[in-house]
Amino acid sequence: MSYAQRPTFAEIDLDAFTRNVSAVVAVLPAGSHLIAVLKADAYGHGAVPLARICESVGVEMIAVALLEEADELRGAGVAVPTLILDPLTEEQTEIALRSGFILGISGPEGLEIVDRIVKRIGLGAHVHLELDSGMGRLGLIDDDLEAAAAILGSNQAIAVDALFSHYACASVHGDPLTGRQTLKFREMCARLAELGVRAPLAHLANSAAVMQGLVSPGDWVRSGLALFGGEALESGSSALEPVMTLRSTIARLKEVEPGSSIGYGSTFVTRCRSRIATVPIGYADGYSRLMSNRGEALVRGCRAPVAGRVSMDLVTLDVTGIPGVAVGDEVVVLGGQGQDRISAEEIAEKMGTIPYEVFCMINSRVPRLYQAKDGSMISGSRVSTRAGETT
Numbered sequence: 576m577s578y579a580q581r582p583t584f585a586e587i588d589l590d591a592f593t594r595n596v597s598a599v600v601a602v603l604p605a606g607s608h609l610i611a612v613l614k615a616d617a618y619g620h621g622a623v624p625l626a627r628i629c630e631s632v633g634v635e636m637i638a639v640a641l642l643e644e645a646d647e648l649r650g651a652g653v654a655v656p657t658l659i660l661d662p663l664t665e666e667q668t669e670i671a672l673r674s675g676f677i678l679g680i681s682g683p684e685g686l687e688i689v690d691r692i693v694k695r696i697g698l699g700a701h702v703h704l705e706l707d708s709g710m711g712r713l714g715l716i717d718d719d720l721e722a723a724a725a726i727l728g729s730n731q732a733i734a735v736d737a738l739f740s741h742y743a744c745a746s747v748h749g750d751p752l753t754g755r756q757t758l759k760f761r762e763m764c765a766r767l768a769e770l771g772v773r774a775p776l777a778h779l780a781n782s783a784a785v786m787q788g789l790v791s792p793g794d795w796v797r798s799g800l801a802l803f804g805g806e807a808l809e810s811g812s813s814a815l816e817p818v819m820t821l822r823s824t825i826a827r828l829k830e831v832e833p834g835s836s837i838g839y840g841s842t843f844v845t846r847c848r849s850r851i852a853t854v855p856i857g858y859a860d861g862y863s864r865l866m867s868n869r870g871e872a873l874v875r876g877c878r879a880p881v882a883g884r885v886s887m888d889l890v891t892l893d894v895t896g897i898p899g900v901a902v903g904d905e906v907v908v909l910g911g912q913g914q915d916r917i918s919a920e921e922i923a924e925k926m927g928t929i930p931y932e933v934f935c936m937i938n939s940r941v942p943r944l945y946q947a948k949d950g951s952m953i954s955g956s957r958v959s960t961r962a963g964e965t966t
């Protein structure tokens with residue numbers, strides 16, 4: 576690594592991401608297309624580099640949650656049509672429309688805002704209209720359909736490019752709500768058609784629904800987690816490849832007597848003569864304090880348990896059983912080393928959460944390095960090197 580930056584970083588395998596995109600596209604039925612969901616900085620993987628890959632392999636659309644996220648991609652020169660999923664304020668809506676972003680409209684209020692702005696500024700709007708088929712969060716409910724149809728009927732400048740909905744339980748194989756949501760969505764689409772609202776596209780499936788094969792031919796899908804190699808199905812073992820490896824190194828190594836206390840709160844006391852490695856990653860980087868005395872990291876291809884509490888900037892590992900450990904040794908906190916691998920799912924299980932949150936927690940203190948095709952490393956767009964240049 577040629578950068579004078581901290582030895583704790585997330586390595587992003589761009590080729591694995593590319594293969595995952597192909598793998599997801601390959602399981603889609605005829606006429607279906609992928610909307611790559613790159614919200615939350617591509618689930619912590621870095622939205623700009625991954626959006627560029629999406630662009631280069633012909634992904635038709637990118638979805639993000641926020642206007643700010645769409646702006647970041649646009650600012651970086653990404654030209655793929657971009658859908659903003661979450662509700663925007665009136666001010667933000669105007670900016671989004673002037674920027675030509677596609678708006679996810681999740682209620683009559685959002686539609687009224689678009690109606691007002693379109694009339695005021697004289698620009699057309701492209702929207703994807705969300706229907707609440709059972710998630711209970713965003714989207715029009717039955718009682719909203721007539722009001723929405725009335726607005727759309729009176730304003731030809733608002734183009735409804737798609738109707739969409741979101742599954743609540745697709746990660747659980749065979750959950751009955753999923754089938755009910757599909758039916759409810761079709762019913763609501765039919766009702767809207769009676770009211771004069773038709774859209775050329777529909778999309779319902781997230782990664783889990785794609786992996787379950789729940790996509791109707793011609794429907795588009797919104798997939799995020801699967802593209803990063805995350806396991807979308809609770810029972811699943813998909814063939815997708817993890818994209819992120821979170822690495823650090825041993826900064827301090829000591830051999831301590833039995834009965835030595837390690838870390839805050841003295842929650843770990845050595846039972847025998849032990850070797851304790853201190854690694855510069857902590858909860859301020861997104862390595863959760865819930866991993867205290869619970870997590871494991873890979874050192875020389877072996878599992879080293881977290882000894883004591885994870886602190887803000889550091890974690891201590893018990894490397895007693897691992898031969899030859901030395902200061903400077905690579906530590907893999909998330910990802911593979913040797914024959915072993917620590918998955919986001921494993922960490923999530925220990926934390927009592929889901930892999931999505933594990934990825935999103937790894938924050939901007941952790942540089943992202945992108946492995947290019949020739950094997951060299953490229954620093955992420957948000958990361959400045961010591962010299963001050965941003966790549």
Ligand SMILES: *Cc1c(COP(=O)(O)O)cnc(C)c1O
Nearest residue numbers: 612741781782783797798799800
């Ligand atoms: C985040 C999100 C997705 C992507 O979900 P994955 O499980 O990561 O595939 C799809 N649709 C909506 C509305 C979302 O908010």
